[in-house]
Amino acid sequence: MSKQPPLASDPQVAIWDIHQPVGRRSMLLAAAASLIGLAIAGYGLFTAQGTRTAAVPAEDAALVNNVPILRADLIAQITALYSVPLAQTTLAQRQKVLEDMIREELYVQRGIEMGLSNDDIDVRQALVQATEGQIAQDAMTSKPAEDELATWYGSHMEKYASEGLVTLHEWLVPRGSDGQQAVAALRKGAAPASLGLKTTGRVDDGEEFYFAAEQHLGEPLFAIARKMEDGTVSAPIPMPDGLHILQMIRNKRPVTTPYAQARDQVLADFLADKVARLQAGNQRFLKKRADIKIASDLK
Amino acid sequence: MAVRLKTRSAVWAAVVLAIAGTTAGLSWWRASAQADVLRADPDAILRDPRLRSVALTNGKRVFDKHCAACHGPDGRGDITLGASDLTDSDTLYGTGSVAQIEEIARYGIRAGNKHGWNLAVMPAYASKVPDAAEALPPQSPAQIEDLTQYLLSFTGRTTDVSAMKRGITAYTKAGCWDCHGRDLGGDPAIGAPNLTDAVWLYGGRPEDIRRTLQRGRAGKSPAFARVLTAAELRNVAVYTASLAHPGQETK
Numbered sequence: 001m002s003k004q005p006p007l008a009s010d011p012q013v014a015i016w017d018i019h020q021p022v023g024r025r026s027m028l029l030a031a032a033a034s035l036i037g038l039a040i041a042g043y044g045l046f047t048a049q050g051t052r053t054a055a056v057p058a059e060d061a062a063l064v065n066n067v068p069i070l071r072a073d074l075i076a077q078i079t080a081l082y083s084v085p086l087a088q089t090t091l092a093q094r095q096k097v098l099e100d101m102i103r104e105e106l107y108v109q110r111g112i113e114m115g116l117s118n119d120d121i122d123v124r125q126a127l128v129q130a131t132e133g134q135i136a137q138d139a140m141t142s143k144p145a146e147d148e149l150a151t152w153y154g155s156h157m158e159k160y161a162s163e164g165l166v167t168l169h170e171w172l173v174p175r176g177s178d179g180q181q182a183v184a185a186l187r188k189g190a191a192p193a194s195l196g197l198k199t200t201g202r203v204d205d206g207e208e209f210y211f212a213a214e215q216h217l218g219e220p221l222f223a224i225a226r227k228m229e230d231g232t233v234s235a236p237i238p239m240p241d242g243l244h245i246l247q248m249i250r251n252k253r254p255v256t257t258p259y260a261q262a263r264d265q266v267l268a269d270f271l272a273d274k275v276a277r278l279q280a281g282n283q284r285f286l287k288k289r290a291d292i293k294i295a296s297d298l299k
Numbered sequence: 300m301a302v303r304l305k306t307r308s309a310v311w312a313a314v315v316l317a318i319a320g321t322t323a324g325l326s327w328w329r330a331s332a333q334a335d336v337l338r339a340d341p342d343a344i345l346r347d348p349r350l351r352s353v354a355l356t357n358g359k360r361v362f363d364k365h366c367a368a369c370h371g372p373d374g375r376g377d378i379t380l381g382a383s384d385l386t387d388s389d390t391l392y393g394t395g396s397v398a399q400i401e402e403i404a405r406y407g408i409r410a411g412n413k414h415g416w417n418l419a420v421m422p423a424y425a426s427k428v429p430d431a432a433e434a435l436p437p438q439s440p441a442q443i444e445d446l447t448q449y450l451l452s453f454t455g456r457t458t459d460v461s462a463m464k465r466g467i468t469a470y471t472k473a474g475c476w477d478c479h480g481r482d483l484g485g486d487p488a489i490g491a492p493n494l495t496d497a498v499w500l501y502g503g504r505p506e507d508i509r510r511t512l513q514r515g516r517a518g519k520s521p522a523f524a525r526v527l528t529a530a531e532l533r534n535v536a537v538y539t540a541s542l543a544h545p546g547q548e549t550k
Contacts, residue, residue, distance in 0.1 A: 075398050130413065143368040163426070
């Protein structure tokens with residue numbers, strides 16, 4: 001049998017003595033706990049995002065049907081409109097801009113009520129772009145670790161190569177002449193003019209980037225040119241307008257940019273890839289949770 | 300015995316009440332000061348000792364967590380990422396006001412937010428299509444060298460005067476003036492840097508300039524609108540502005 005603590009004769013003493021069980025104290029503590037609980041719940045209820053409040057929060061300039069207009073957005077609009085710092089604008093100017101922003105918010109809300117997102121093609125496009133943009137924003141707010149970037153660079157090194165450079169001549173063999181003989185003579189150092197060769201004029205500007213040479217020569221000739229070594233002459237190449245000969249002066253092939261120099265581009269590409277993956281994942285998720293019914297003839 | 304119990308309990312109750320009161324008072328003071336920071340003209344905060352103290356203390360925490368990874372813990376930037384030096388007086392976007400810094404922190408630069416600063420990129424002139432948004436002519440290696448020599452001339456580093464002279468024409472023909480201006484002074488409304496000073500976002504060595512001209516640049520700054528609260532955004536903007544204006548409070 002457990003021993004019961006003695007009951008105090010003086011109730012004023014007993015209520016402060018935690019060794020004495022007193023019903024009144026229990027009631028008081030329960031009431032205090034209830035009040036604290038209610039206060040916490042009330043704070044959470046009335047300060048949560050989207051809560052209807054009587055006062056305008058400090059960060060907002062106005063609430064329109066409880067949708068906030070940010071002070072920061074208001075300041076940006078005021079300074080953009082009047083081209084002076086906020087401190088130099090008058091209250092009337094600020095109120096005018098705020099009035100315009102409230103009007104815009106009202107029309108946006110009315111547009112949503114009217115279902116413009118279903119009907120208006122511009123609203124729909126803007127919503128799609130904004131949703132995609134939101135995913136991109138979320139992806140960019142955390143910087144990838146250095147080893148993630150280095151790994152990305154390692155597996156996409158070809159993207160970070162410099163553009164190749166080429167200096168060459170393109171000769172056109174006169175009709176009726178022997179292309180093989182012309183090539184042999186060029187390889188021995190003969191002057192092109194002495195062989196009756198004429199330039200096509202397409203690559204006479206000196207050194208140019210690979211992309212430019214490809215554009216000037218066309219894909220088939222450039223494919224041959226990019227494999228040629230410095231100082232070499234190609235075999236005669238039959239083309240619709242006759243035989244062509246390529247004479248390579250200098251071919252500087254693309255060189256991989258070291259990681260340290262390509263870091264900004266690596267970060268941009270890494271993030272772009274992350275955004276693309278997140279958008280694809282988002283699309284899969286949206287499809288998965290959606291109830292999509294397709295007509296039987298279109299399945 | 301009863302009196303002693305009463306006294307001890309009263310002392311404990313007083314201590315608890317004092318702690319609770321102090322905590323509540325401090326919380327109220329902090330909330331009130333933070334609300335004042337939010338309601339104030341952003342560019343007046345650094346001149347008000349009370350608001351400045353609140354914004355800087357809280358802003359540093361946000362900066363360390365979200366900005367230091369690219370801009371460095373001291374805000375001096377990183378040229379390998381094109382993250383700007385926040386401690387100098389040179390600003391790429393806008394004039395460096397607290398309000399504009401807050402806008403960049405909230406909506407970003409090329410970060411997918413339409414409120415952000417997304418107007419222009421540096422074209423990649425060593426490519427078939429230098430700029431997807433605007434028809435610009437690709438440049439040959441010689442023209443890129445001419446442009447490089449021209450840009451080096453503003454800091455007295457030209458090594459080929461005739462190339463530098465050709466670069467003046469190339470600057471116009473390549474369309475550089477459209478963003479950087481006829482005077483090469485840049486345009487802070489679109490983030491086009493001044494090309495005549497010694498401040499280079501991606502490094503100012505001849506090889507850095509050549510690479511910028513050849514491959515283009517399009518640095519990004521994240522949009523923290525959905526990550527940070529309005530108070531955090533304001534605080535970090537004030538803190539960032541303070542890095543460039545450390546003596547503002549004495550003015």
